[in-house]
């Protein structure tokens with residue numbers, strides 16, 4: 001894929017860059033860069049083959065329909081409760097919004113470009129995570145304390161690269177006990193290709209939408225799936241009907257979407273930092 005096309009693709013999914021500043025800032029955090037070589041050198045012993053999903057007892061567990069309705073009617077119930085609407089402020093003072101999702105009691109996954117201002121190449125500084133979000137005054141849970149993140153790329157020279165567009169975010173509190181979390185499956189090619197997955201995320205107007213798509217392409221680090229309409233934003237979970245995430249939505253074209261595969265590189269970062 002040439003560079004111009006790659007830039008165009010990410011622009012299609014990036015929403016609400018430089019929205020109005022929040023009244024108060026979200027929690028502060030720091031970001032470390034993890035390159036593939038570093039992740040490959042991690043010891044793989046002790047890494048789980050998969051992670052089980054979790055739904056708190058007080059949440060209704062929504063059976064995932066396969067119809068084409070795209071607006072989520074009950075964003076406060078599981079598994080949608082585990083999806084975060086992220087309001088981000090960069091160290092350059094720009095604001096933008098994104099999607100992320102819980103995968104353990106204190107770990108959230110998102111796209112790396114959700115953690116950086118693509119205009120200035122500056123990292124996120126403050127983030128507010130809204131779970132079960134309907135509006136700024138109507139949500140299930142809001143997290144605005146400290147966080148720590150590890151990202152797969154620094155986007156050198158402000159150039160978008162989709163191949164390592166992932167980030168692991170550790171929250172200082174066990175938010176997942178309240179929101180639930182998605183399981184994780186680290187799939188083989190054949191477990192992905194031709195199979196149907198759901199993608200749910202916050203679109204530009206901050207509404208949670210979902211859509212189903214079939215995986216049509218599999219690469220070492222990425223998956224491609226054909227869907228008719230965009231559900232929303234970068235950093236959304238790509239998950240199956242048993243609430244296991246298999247990917248992270250990153251960028252799109254008119255006819256296809258692309259995501260990160262949940263893979264050993266990402267799992268190792270979580271193991272090394274005590275998150276799995």
Ligand SMILES: [Zn+2]
Nearest residue numbers: 092094117120
């Ligand atoms: Zn900026």
